[in-house]
Amino acid sequence: MIKYNLTCKNNHSFESWFSDSKEFERLKRKNLIECIFCHSKKVDKSIMAPGVLNTKTHNIKKYSNELNELKKFKKDLQNIRKFVENNFEYVEKNFAKKVREVYYDKKSKKNIYGSTTESEREELKEEGIDLLSIPWIEKDN
Numbered sequence: 303m304i305k306y307n308l309t310c311k312n313n314h315s316f317e318s319w320f321s322d323s324k325e326f327e328r329l330k331r332k333n334l335i336e337c338i339f340c341h342s343k344k345v346d347k348s349i350m351a352p353g354v355l356n357t358k359t360h361n362i363k364k365y366s367n368e369l370n371e372l373k374k375f376k377k378d379l380q381n382i383r384k385f386v387e388n389n390f391e392y393v394e395k396n397f398a399k400k401v402r403e404v405y406y407d408k409k410s411k412k413n414i415y416g417s418t419t420e421s422e423r424e425e426l427k428e429e430g431i432d433l434l435s436i437p438w439i440e441k442d443n
C-alpha cells in the first residue's frame with residue numbers, strides 16, 4: 303500500500319491509499335479518482351507531500367554526518383602519517399630487505415617504514431614478520 307497526497311484543480315488536498323504507484327496511474331487514466339470535496343476528476347499527486355520533504359532533510363543530515371566521520375578519519379590518518387614520519391626511518395623500496403635486517407639483528411631496534419609488494423609481504427609473513435599497513439594519505443587536499 304502507498305499513500306499519496308492528492309490535489310485537485312481547485313486546490314483541495316486530501317490523502318488516498320493505493321496498492322502501488324501503477325494502481326494510481328491506472329485509476330487516474332480511467333477517471334476513477336475524484337476529489338472528495340468537489341468531485342473534480344482533475345486530480346494529481348501533490349509534490350509538496352510532507353513525507354517526501356522529511357525524507358530529504360533526513361538524508362542530507364545523514365550525509366553530512368558521514369562526511370564529518372570521513373573528515374575525522376582522514377585527520378586520524380594524517381596524524382598517523384606524521385607520527386610515522388617523525389619516529390620511523392624511511393627505507394623506501396628496500397623495506398623488505400631492511401625489515402629482515404631489523405628482525406634478525408636482535409640488537410637493532412630501528413623503526414622503519416617503506417613500501418612492499420604483495421608477494422614481499424606474503425614472504426615476510428611466512429617468516430613471522432607481521433607488518434602493519436597504513437593507508438598513506440596526502441597531507442593537503
Ligand SMILES: [Zn+2]
Pocket residue numbers: 310311312313314337338339340341342
Ligand atoms: Zn476539489
